[in-house]
Amino acid sequence: MTRPAVVHFPLKKGTPLAASEKKVTEKLTKAAEAIAPIYEKQVNALDSQANFYPADATKDEIQQAAKSNSKILSPYTMVERDLKGRLTAIPYHIKFRDELLKVASLIEDAAKISDNFEFSKRLKVQANALMEGKYETSDIYWLSMKPYKINFVIGPIERYEDRLFFTKCAYQSWLGVMDKKQTEDAILFRDFIVSSRRKVLVPSEKVEFMDKIQIRVDDMLVFSGLIARFMFTSSNLPNDVNLMEKYGSEATIFNQSFNNKFNKRRYPIFLAVFEENFKNSYPRSLLRQGSLRNSYLHEISHPLLRYKDAEKRLQEYFPIFDEISASVLGVKACGSLLLKDIISQKELEAIMVMFIALAFCWWMQYLDESGVIHYAQGFAMALNFFLESGAIRESKGFSWPNFAKLFVSIDQLDSSLERILSVGTYEDAKKFTEQYGSLEIFERFRPILKNLI
């Protein structure tokens, strides 16, 4: 199934936007829409190297060429063959100049309308970044500015479409308006989690920027490009670990995308995979809250697990470990929240069962979009680990998870994953993935999930 590259969301009733702000969002919606055609030119669902590299170029040939020209493996270049058949790199801002001119002009129009000086400047920096390829300058300005009610992200950002090297960034854009109440709740959770200090294995390699982690929940207006295809419920940027260390990070939870996933996937999965009597003790509202908290916790934990050299050491296994370890650490961190009376036992259980539902949700998404394989594999690791420890037992569905065992298992899994992220070798990551990452666990549930697939 191929999803459209632009998804619009109706403006939520009561969204507090002044007339000029509405005009700004109209212009930015058009700018977001205009990025989708570039994304379409970059991707190719039938080929793991998408269109970032020539279809006839092998992995070896690309790696060889990159030795004499590092731009071949830059996140921001398209690789083509020159007249002599040699591989050459063309920066995105040159390759897609005509399309980007239109996008930048719409962003500049929005900047002129905006009454907010800081946001207006941000938009100008974004437009310039697209035309000049100065993405870092734009990210730095964004992370340094005060959170503003309108949130607009645009550019080549995520690498999921490059399944050959996980290097090339595909274009995407989103536009949202802050949900103040939910944002306050997420900030409270962030404060609880980051207020404790974790012991880390190799402090010298750990990226520390706990005081610069921002989180917000937005009502979305538009998704375009990669994010429209993947329909993520949250995002954490920037991806560059050096920028993150200096300037911090911002996590965004996407309200409608989350609600959509919860209603259509996560909750129906919960109903399908758990035993009847077990299900009845968890009201839907509690599960929704647990599921939303899984999203917060994942995004808050992400920056806590950044190790400078992890990507280099683990190579293509890095995204698998990076994503699942954030989800696992998030649940583990809830242990101290329970001890401090910040959440109840039932709330923690809801977080844990919705973690299991989320695992199946990623598998189903992988069946639609193979680019999210690392999420599905990561969650397969978790489920296989839990099964092996007896924390969950499978018999026509997970009949009744043993929460005490499950929490111990989460703690152990967290240690194993962080050990690999912090000091593990490529071989360690490969071995762990081979041992626990089999998607067969999901396949066994296919019959009871057939109506949802």
Add this chain to the structure above:
Amino acid sequence: MAFSSKKIILTKEGFANLQREYQELINQKRPAVINRISRAREFGDLSENSEYDAAKEEQTLLEVRITQLEQVLKNFQIVQDVQKTDIVVIGSTVVVEINDEIHEFSLVGSMEANPAAKKISNESPVGKALLGLKAGESVEVAISPVKSRIKVLEIK
């Protein structure tokens, strides 16, 4: 929160804060919300009046809080200001190790608990477990599904 004959433990600072909050609710917020309701009534049809609904909802929450504070302020016990002690008491600020994490917080009465400000209730599982311990001592706390070993590193 259930109210019984059990005394509510407050620090001096906590008592002063609750008194201040009570006076503000009675003298400023209550009259303001009554005023908002009467203005909203003037807009007409109450069944379609969102301003009226919002003001009434605010009034309900306000009155619940006023009642809660009145009960606390009738039935409280002030704990003495904590000098540096060698055991954990209500009012102590502690540095503890919970599994592989280091946490720092103050133990306060349940009415003053504010985890965002690192004030944890003496009635929470961690609060109950820590009271009376000395620096260097450990205790195991189990509240399903979490089982943790807590070690007191420092009492400030």
